[in-house]
Amino acid sequence: MFRKLLSFDEAKQLLRQTFSAKPVGIEQVSISKAHDRVLAQDVVAPMNIPPFTRSIVDGYAVKAVDTFGASEDKPVSLMFCGHVAIGESPNVVVENGLVAEIVTGAPLPEGADSVVMVEYTTRQKDNVFVHRPVSIGENLMAAGSDIRKSETVLKKGRFLASREIGVLAAIGLTEVTVYKRPKVAVLSTGSEVVEPGKVLSPGKIYDINAHTLSAAVLETGGEPINLGIIPDERGSLKKALETALSSADAVITSGGVSVGPKDFTPQVVDSLGKPGVIISGVAVKPGKPITIAVVDGKPVFSLPGNPTSSLFMFNVFVRPILVKLAGRTEEELPTLKAVAAKKMFPARGRRTFVMVNLAYDKTGTLLVSPVPTGLSGAITTLAKADGFVEISEKQQFVDAGTEIDVYLFGKFRKSETS
């Protein structure tokens, strides 16, 4: 069992080398349920779109040659031969000298090769006067001009939002092959934690992590299986982890990875399969006691009990793996440049992530400062933060007045900071 405290970069690299995160599977879903999913296969059009050549204006379908020389003063006179309705197969043929009335979206009738806009025509009963010439193909959308049959319309890996679902509907698909949502078991350990809603006896606190981590799993495109609080006892933990590993693609525990006498989580995890624990502590703040194992091809993340540390370690170590299991591209957090309002220091020898708030000063400068409560056990630290700054273990400090990158939690809304 590996016990060296790795640097942040070493830990990230070792995890990448030991566990190759790939999508957990594929499934078919209805296009009405496909929103927010990721395509697992290229989508090839089974048909042309539009399926037929259609008019893009209201007017008259003609042979272009019949309109040559038409002008405002000297219109060409053509003979009405019928009407083409939208949604119907035309029952007219436009021979030379004839026109068929046509509406936007209706199929071009046989014989016609263009459409004159109604604005450039006048009509007296069956005589239609064309005041402007058109060229072949004018005012038409040719069959297959939007999507050609056998064309790849959407590529594997594409995230499906409203626009993409429109493309799927256009080519008549009712189902689509997407990556499965990875199932992620989430469990809390620790004899001090109690499920919210239950009575809190002295010395107990409500469990936070199973709830924050389940929500965080949702945010990565995964499906959380919240196993709740596991009694602080080897046998129960082992059984819960075995259940978790048999039903989920990844497991996240929190609590029980400090150095206290009851912190047997790493040993239990290590006993469940190979290679077992690969990372046992990382030189990072917050979150140093994080333990990461791979058990028979499934990652098991044992995060600290402290809610801020645990959610933060989720973001830096767990999220990058889960997005890959979900077939997603990792979304980089949005960043802003801001000016340090105070000098900030890294914890000695550790990659340090400082939770920060942003605020404009009177001159309009965007200032960044650490979230006031520096207490490591504070759940509000994360909730109050607009984002964080990363300070390398090699850096001595970030001086007040220097510009630094701020990673944002979601969007920075000016109104929320005032």
Add this chain to the structure above:
Amino acid sequence: MFRKLLSFDEAKQLLRQTFSAKPVGIEQVSISKAHDRVLAQDVVAPMNIPPFTRSIVDGYAVKAVDTFGASEDKPVSLMFCGHVAIGESPNVVVENGLVAEIVTGAPLPEGADSVVMVEYTTRQKDNVFVHRPVSIGENLMAAGSDIRKSETVLKKGRFLASREIGVLAAIGLTEVTVYKRPKVAVLSTGSEVVEPGKVLSPGKIYDINAHTLSAAVLETGGEPINLGIIPDERGSLKKALETALSSADAVITSGGVSVGPKDFTPQVVDSLGKPGVIISGVAVKPGKPITIAVVDGKPVFSLPGNPTSSLFMFNVFVRPILVKLAGRTEEELPTLKAVAAKKMFPARGRRTFVMVNLAYDKTGTLLVSPVPTGLSGAITTLAKADGFVEISEKQQFVDAGTEIDVYLFGKFRKSETS
């Protein structure tokens, strides 16, 4: 019935004046279902967090006064009086001269006012030697120091993500009051459209809009009720709209708002209640034929049949209303500055939105150019676009080489544009 073609700004203003969009209601949801919802009430803490003063280190609970003068060379000797476990009520009292062993997170026992870290102690059976003094309160997290009882921990309007759900769990809540998701009925009209999956007879195309608009409703925090395709006949449309208005908070139709003979949607909508149609056509491209009505307090948006126009009009007119019905803050689309690769013109007298693609040229300049297929009926126009640029009806053109703002659809991923 109002028939003047309004400018884009006039239409937006008239809509704001006529329909005051407010959250449609509130409901209680479990915190496990609260992710992605919006708080409808301030959340006030019913208790202190932490509920008791706890140690933030492993060590010994002491009276600080007993450690005064302690040093590496001259440690103070105190007497072990018991152990305080995590999650339990302490059964010891720390009198002068005594220490109680304590672990991180355990409650401070009666009598003690601080904790000495285990690193600064040595122990011989029941004699604990303290090598450094501590001050009152040291290594403690005081009851209520994270969250104070009766404090407002999360404000009405706050979007609930993992961090916020952690705060709700911390204070023991199992349910939370959020804004209801507005129900939005979506229906397509037009005799040419057929539900995807069905056989496409000549002249027909698959319905796209009911699917794109339903997905777009989801993206705004609403709950789509997809009523599918309504037969192109007054009676059916009227019945469908009555059903939609009785079951939903807002209605979106598409198709049937051009000038063709069958475009009776505006008349039917106008007959359903007061004030009826307020906007009938807007000087905008794409989407000019958009019709907006308010029927007995519910907005009815009649969008063009063209999929790109209809989804685009959704974004500019419908989305701002739906987010307010959902109690959300409108998220501004992310913008980028880019250099126009080509001269771009507005449609005469109309606010023009040009779908564009972004690409870096060889010098690393981010260039913006219109999506190649300019065909107005192309479903792929939107799907292929990275975003759009807005050109005012008062502007003559955007010259090639000038820098302009590009509004992005979702995130601009460099990899997707190459």
